[in-house]
Amino acid sequence: MLRFLIRRSLGAVVILLIISAVTFFLFYAVPRDPALLACGKNCTPDALEVIRKNMGIDEPVPVQYWHFMVGILAGREFAAGDCPAPCFGYSFANQDPVWETILDRFPTTVSLTVGGAVVFLIIGLGAGMIAAWKKGTLVDKAFSSLSLVLSSMQIYFIGPLVLALVVYNLNLLDQPKYVPLTEDPVGWFTGLLIPWLVIQIIFTANYTRLSRSSMIEQLQEDHVRAARAKGMSGKYVFFRYAWRGSLIPIVTIFGVDLGSLFGGAMITEWTFSLPGLGTLAVNSVRNTDLPMVMGVMLFAATFIILFNIIVDAAYAFIDPRVRLS
Amino acid sequence: MTSSSQAAGAGADNPGPGGEADLSSTRVAKDGEPAGRSPGQLMWMRFKRDRTGMISACVVLAFFLIAALAPVISWLYGKDPYTRYGQNNPELLNDNSYPVKPNGGIDSEFWFGLEPGLGRDVFTQLIYGIRTSLSLALVVTLLSVLTAIVIGVAGGYFGGKVDYFLGRFTDLMMSFPNQLFFVAFTPVVAALLVDPRDEMPTWLRSCVIIYVMWLLGWMTLARLLRGQTLSLREREFIEAARVAGTPPGRIVRKELLPNLVTPILVQATYMLPNNVTAIAGLSFLGVGLLEPTPDWGRMFAKGAEVYQSDITYMFFPGGAMVIFILAFNLLGDSVRDAFDPKSGR
Numbered sequence: 001m002l003r004f005l006i007r008r009s010l011g012a013v014v015i016l017l018i019i020s021a022v023t024f025f026l027f028y029a030v031p032r033d034p035a036l037l038a039c040g041k042n043c044t045p046d047a048l049e050v051i052r053k054n055m056g057i058d059e060p061v062p063v064q065y066w067h068f069m070v071g072i073l074a075g076r077e078f079a080a081g082d083c084p085a086p087c088f089g090y091s092f093a094n095q096d097p098v099w100e101t102i103l104d105r106f107p108t109t110v111s112l113t114v115g116g117a118v119v120f121l122i123i124g125l126g127a128g129m130i131a132a133w134k135k136g137t138l139v140d141k142a143f144s145s146l147s148l149v150l151s152s153m154q155i156y157f158i159g160p161l162v163l164a165l166v167v168y169n170l171n172l173l174d175q176p177k178y179v180p181l182t183e184d185p186v187g188w189f190t191g192l193l194i195p196w197l198v199i200q201i202i203f204t205a206n207y208t209r210l211s212r213s214s215m216i217e218q219l220q221e222d223h224v225r226a227a228r229a230k231g232m233s234g235k236y237v238f239f240r241y242a243w244r245g246s247l248i249p250i251v252t253i254f255g256v257d258l259g260s261l262f263g264g265a266m267i268t269e270w271t272f273s274l275p276g277l278g279t280l281a282v283n284s285v286r287n288t289d290l291p292m293v294m295g296v297m298l299f300a301a302t303f304i305i306l307f308n309i310i311v312d313a314a315y316a317f318i319d320p321r322v323r324l325s
Numbered sequence: 326m327t328s329s330s331q332a333a334g335a336g337a338d339n340p341g342p343g344g345e346a347d348l349s350s351t352r353v354a355k356d357g358e359p360a361g362r363s364p365g366q367l368m369w370m371r372f373k374r375d376r377t378g379m380i381s382a383c384v385v386l387a388f389f390l391i392a393a394l395a396p397v398i399s400w401l402y403g404k405d406p407y408t409r410y411g412q413n414n415p416e417l418l419n420d421n422s423y424p425v426k427p428n429g430g431i432d433s434e435f436w437f438g439l440e441p442g443l444g445r446d447v448f449t450q451l452i453y454g455i456r457t458s459l460s461l462a463l464v465v466t467l468l469s470v471l472t473a474i475v476i477g478v479a480g481g482y483f484g485g486k487v488d489y490f491l492g493r494f495t496d497l498m499m500s501f502p503n504q505l506f507f508v509a510f511t512p513v514v515a516a517l518l519v520d521p522r523d524e525m526p527t528w529l530r531s532c533v534i535i536y537v538m539w540l541l542g543w544m545t546l547a548r549l550l551r552g553q554t555l556s557l558r559e560r561e562f563i564e565a566a567r568v569a570g571t572p573p574g575r576i577v578r579k580e581l582l583p584n585l586v587t588p589i590l591v592q593a594t595y596m597l598p599n600n601v602t603a604i605a606g607l608s609f610l611g612v613g614l615l616e617p618t619p620d621w622g623r624m625f626a627k628g629a630e631v632y633q634s635d636i637t638y639m640f641f642p643g644g645a646m647v648i649f650i651l652a653f654n655l656l657g658d659s660v661r662d663a664f665d666p667k668s669g670r
Contacts, residue, residue, distance in 0.1 A: 015500050026513055058447050058548045152651035154602055157643035158626040160632040168633055266504055271629065282610050285508050288516075293509045300502040308500070 001316070008312065012305045017069075019301045021292075024065050027290050041253075088298075089291035093284070098295040101280065108178040109276035110196055111188065112268065113261040120200035124207025125250070131208065132215035133238065143208060151205030159198050159271035166194060176272040192274075199268045203257060209252065214249050218242040247318050252311055259307030262300070340365050350493075364586075364664075371663040378659025384652035392456040399449045401511035406453045406619040410435070411444015418444050421634070427635045437641045441631045445603060451641055453484025455649075461531055468539040470593050473546035478585070480547075491581035492551070495544050503541045507603065510537050527618045538600060538659060546592045548586055557584055587664040594657035598650045605646070621646070 067076065088098035120215070131143040166172050176194045179187040218224060219242050228239045239251040266278035273279070277296055284292035362370075372378055391398065398440045399405055411418040419425050424439045431438040514533045557563060558581075566576050572623035601621075607613035608622025609629075616623075621642055628639035649661035 018497060019501060026510065141583055148654060149647075149651060152647050152654060153606070154625075154643070154646055154650075156606065156622075156629065157639065157646060159635070160629045160639055161643070164632050164636050178398060260502060260504065266508065270610055281505055282508060282612070285512055285612055288512060296504055297502065297509060300505050301500060304502055305500050 001313075005313070006307070012309060015305055016298065016301060017230050020298055021065065021067070023294055023297050024068060025061065027294060030265075040058045067318070081152045088295040091284075091289050091292050093289040093292070098291050101292065102277065102295055103297055105275055105277050105280045107180060108274055109262060109265065109269070109278065111178065111181065111192055112199065112265055112274060112276060113258065115192055115196040116199035116203070116265070116268075117258060117261070119196050120203040120207060121254070123200065124204040125211045128208040128211025129215055129238075129243070131212040132219065135216060140212075144212070147205035147208040150201050155198055155202060155267045156271055158201060159268070162194055162198055163272075176274065178274050195268055195272045195274060198271075199265060206253070210251055210253060211246060214246040215242060218245040223243065244318060248315065251314050251318060254308045255311030255314070256304075259304040260300070262303040262307075333629040361379055364583075368660060370665045372659060375659045375663065377655055378663065381655035381659065384648065385656055388455060388649050388652075389459065391452055392459045395449075395452045395456040398452055402445045402448065403631040404435075404449050406449040409444045409448070410446060411439050413444075422628065423631075423635050430513055431637070439636055440627065441635050441638060442627075447638065447641055450619050450624065451621070454624055454642065455645065457531075457614060457619060458601055458604055458621040459533060461604050462597055462639060464535050465538045465542060465600045465604075466593055466597045468535070469542035469596060470546060472543040472587060473550060474540070474582075474585070474589065476543065477547040477550030478554050478581060481551040482558055482573070482577060482581065483553075484558075488551070491547075495547055495551075499543060499544045501541060504603075504606070506541055507607055508610055508612050511607065525615075527614065530614060530627035534604060534607065538603065542600065546589070546596070549588055549592065553585055553588060554581060557581055591657065591661045591664065594660050598657075602646070602650065602653070 038299045068089070070076065071083065073086070075084045076087045076089075080172065083097060086099055088102075090097055091101065127143045127147065131140040134140050163175070166177055173190055173194060177191045179191050181188045218239075221242070224237060224245075226239045227241050228234070262277075265276070266276070266282055268277035270275040270282055277300070281293065281300075283289075284296065372382075406408070411422070411424070416425065418439065418441075422444070423441045424444075426432055426438075428438065433444055437451060439445070440447055440450065446571065465578050476491050476495065480488040480495075511533055514537060515525055515530060518529055518533070563576060563580050572581075604613060605622030605625065608620050609625045611626060613622055614620040624642035625639070628642065632639050
């Protein structure tokens with residue numbers, strides 16, 4: 001287990017290095033004048049000068065990259081002031097430190113993601129299991145068709161519709177907003193309820209289908225049928241034998257989904273104007289705020305890779321036959 | 326094989342009892358017996374019997390026809406997606422520049438109403454928007470599928486070092502946060518080509534979107550094809566071809582690829598709607614195609630701005646998108662069933 005973790009972590013570091021290099025070189029090396037790109041449409045000569053100085057453009061690109069990477073690990077001195085590790089530089093748009101901004105936005109994204117994941121796991125796995133249990137009946141067909149229709153919905157369509165209905169017509173809830181859980185648990189819950197319910201629609205369908213088909217497959221396995229033949233109760237076999245086996249494909253997909261959601265559920269956050277990483281990324285891109293985009297990008301990539309490792313490790317717990325080597 | 330010749334005689338519409346089982350075995354035609362149908366014909370026969378599949382295929386086809394014929398339709402309809410009817414004719418929009426008539430200004434002249442603000446015609450906007458989005462998505466899908474075939478088959482067939490490096494490359498591309506990558510790189514790549522202070526021509530921006538999405542769109546299929554190729558490579562018919570001295574290029578073209586058509590087609594039917602929604606998502610976030618090019622996704626951005634006062638505007642692009650994606654998903658399932666009846670649902 002330990003060797004597996006060490007090996008995978010080393011691999012992850014290599015991949016992160018490559019991603020950071022690719023992103024860095026694309027942003028800073030390829031444009032004819034990166035300062036101009038960073039400065040955006042309404043650029044004044046003064047602003048351009050400041051950005052040039054901040055970017056250290058007079059140095060060769062590999063040296064710039066080296067400074068950037070050293071900055072992440074050990075901190076770095078800027079004209080604007082000292083930047084402690086991990087230093088991702090300062091925003092071009094408002095001179096905020098990138099790392100602090102990311103940390104500030106991250107709780108919103110985590111709340112949105114975790115809440116949404118709880119909702120889609122419960123509904124998706126539940127519906128999938130019931131559909132598998134009642135395979136071929138009306139219930140099964142209803143669940144399958146419903147999940148198909150839901151999976152065709154888009155957040156940017158359904159989000160405003162739900163808002164118009166629940167917030168503006170029925171006045172049941174307020175406009176979604178993020179309140180830290182520690183400050184006001186009730187406000188946190190009601191503020192994020194609509195985003196949770198909306199973000200789950202694109203995932204639930206997938207999980208329903210997957211858990212249904214993998215459950216059906218498991219129920220036909222020899223060991224499950226043997227357990228039934230021995231006279232064990234249907235419920236016990238269903239949950240203790242088949243369910244556990246059916247989790248493997250779900251864990252895989254879940255790890256991938258959660259990893260990329262942590263990197264910012266852009267469309268949902270944007271639809272509901274929640275100040276998470278996704279909104280941060282979109283705004284930075286629209287202002288061509290390169291250090292910020294770069295920071296969010298690396299942060300998101302780290303989560304994707306991290307969750308891939310967690311998924312692989314989780315296999316061993318679910319299915320003892322899997323050897324991590 | 327008697328039953329298969331009966332089925333052939335009875336014609337495609339009446340495959341007879343037990344048709345399903347023997348159809349899949351007809352692939353192996355016996356010597357001199359003309360009963361063998363090509364896998365393509367078999368697939369088509371099975372597909373024709375699937376009513377959901379046929380209906381969704383018609384819907385999808387209708388969308389492509391609308392997209393292709395958008396100029397003709399708007400010519401017949403007598404409007405275009407650029408003219409600001411609402412601003413030219415002050416009776417159409419009120420002081421807050423929302424349509425005067427109820428339901429977003431729907432009437433016999435403007436079938437889907439008027440766009441709040443600029444007062445453009447929603448119907449032509451939508452059909453031209455569908456045209457833009459579908460053509461972009463189609464190109465992205467084609468490029469991704471071709472890349473996936475090259476990389477997947479090369480990795481699986483040659484094995485060894487080639488496979489190792491292509492595999493690592495695929496893994497690397499997969500760990501890029503792709504939604505974020507699309508959003509972040511579209512402006513950067515655009516800036517490579519055009520000075521950031523200048524306006525960018527629409528075709529160039531489309532190319533950028535296509536390029537960025539293509540770059541990160543091929544990995545899943547490539548992995549799938551690599552796995553399939555790996556197992557096919559060890560099969561007798563490939564070995565026989567190799568022993569007979571067939572050059573590798575010919576083995577790939579004549580022996581491997583025909584066996585990979587099923588996963589390729591099935592995956593492509595899942596990829597295309599995903600690309601449509603991803604492109605629409607880019608426009609929704611404001612980094613896709615820009616005004617005044619009509620675009621499906623940008624209509625959602627506009628709809629999200631005005632939904633509190635004029636929710637009708639959102640319904641047309643939204644409804645069209647739901648129907649399109651639903652039809653395409655159903656089509657994907659039917660195509661899979663038709664190709665591979667064993668998989669079941």
